[in-house]
Amino acid sequence: MTQFLTADLPGTGGLLKAVPEDFVVEEIPAYHPSGEGEHLFLTVEKVGITTQEMVRRIGRALGVPPDDIGVAGQKDRQAVARQIVSVRARDIVRASNLVVEGARVLAAARHGNKLRTGHLRGNRFTITLRGVGDGAEEKARAVLDMIGTSWLPNRFGQQRFGTHGDNAEAGAQVLRGERHEVDRFRRRFLISAFQSLLFNRYLDQRLEEGTLHRVISGEVLQRAGTGGLFLCAANELLYNQSRVQMHQIVPTGPMFGHKMFAPEPGSPAAEREAALLASSGVPPSTFDQFGKLAAGTRRPLLARIEGTSARQSGDALVLSFSLPSGSYATVLLEEIMKPAAPIAHAADS
Numbered sequence: 001m002t003q004f005l006t007a008d009l010p011g012t013g014g015l016l017k018a019v020p021e022d023f024v025v026e027e028i029p030a031y032h033p034s035g036e037g038e039h040l041f042l043t044v045e046k047v048g049i050t051t052q053e054m055v056r057r058i059g060r061a062l063g064v065p066p067d068d069i070g071v072a073g074q075k076d077r078q079a080v081a082r083q084i085v086s087v088r089a090r091d092i093v094r095a096s097n098l099v100v101e102g103a104r105v106l107a108a109a110r111h112g113n114k115l116r117t118g119h120l121r122g123n124r125f126t127i128t129l130r131g132v133g134d135g136a137e138e139k140a141r142a143v144l145d146m147i148g149t150s151w152l153p154n155r156f157g158q159q160r161f162g163t164h165g166d167n168a169e170a171g172a173q174v175l176r177g178e179r180h181e182v183d184r185f186r187r188r189f190l191i192s193a194f195q196s197l198l199f200n201r202y203l204d205q206r207l208e209e210g211t212l213h214r215v216i217s218g219e220v221l222q223r224a225g226t227g228g229l230f231l232c233a234a235n236e237l238l239y240n241q242s243r244v245q246m247h248q249i250v251p252t253g254p255m256f257g258h259k260m261f262a263p264e265p266g267s268p269a270a271e272r273e274a275a276l277l278a279s280s281g282v283p284p285s286t287f288d289q290f291g292k293l294a295a296g297t298r299r300p301l302l303a304r305i306e307g308t309s310a311r312q313s314g315d316a317l318v319l320s321f322s323l324p325s326g327s328y329a330t331v332l333l334e335e336i337m338k339p340a341a342p343i344a345h346a347a348d349s
Helices: 051-062 092-096 136-150 167-175 184-209 234-245 268-280 284-294 329-337
Strands: 023-029 039-047 069-071 080-088 103-111 120-130 220-223 229-231 249-255 297-300 306-313 316-324
Touching: 039 051, 039 092, 051 069, 051 080, 051 103, 092 103, 120 329, 136 306, 136 316, 136 329, 167 184, 167 284, 184 249, 184 268, 184 284, 220 297, 234 249, 249 268, 316 329
Parallel strands: 023 080
Antiparallel strands: 023 120, 039 080, 039 103, 069 080, 120 316, 220 229, 220 249, 249 297, 306 316
């Protein structure tokens, strides 16, 4: 059962994604193309296909191998998604006017480097919920106002764990040597699902006990502006707590791996994370043998939302907001809608 930060506020209910046009997402690039270079940055709008399928179709149409195509993030099939694709190609005129089944190029500009995963500041969403009742706009605004102040619990959406919710357990089996996956991409994907599940458990534990916005001695904190990580010394608890309240820094949770920035050894934060990993049945040393596939990292427990609005017309509620890269729109939608079950079929960011 999903825990809500806004549990005391009523939900709007409603139906998500009655049609793909009800879920519109647009990437906010980390930087703009320079206008020079061997790569073309294409702004592409796709509907009804995955990002991977869009890349394959664009590659075939332009005669470009997959390794010469880059994207910053993956977007869901059932949505209208506008995202950037980099292609090593010469003919900018041909690329600018490209149309393939399910996707069309809106703009093109040159740049010197290939687009890499994560080269993304965030995503803008415009989402329509159908079948909401009277007062849905006021309910949504109340939730958005609270999360605008407290920030969004930055958990991974249910879609991270697969249609049947078994990706994380499969990832644990890969790590323990109980499952063999030949495909490197598939191994990375399953291991990441396992890491994501433990992160969610860590976040939910802190939400349940009321420490999601409180600093714990020895934990890893992140600077909100630069993303830099540092340890919270025991004698700086009060100072760092005030910085969390001003949104200058945020607590982070573990994405376990052999290179993960770990809490101060012997600290309450270190003991908490060690107990979580021990409960999973995967020893810390297990990650070493998987190299880059299980390096590990830190993820902020809270995510900032911006540009929020809610507008109701009849039984339709239109929501607009922006989230940082890696945060899930479905997590915010669950806070607003309060569905009986987690949303498992919408796009991540």
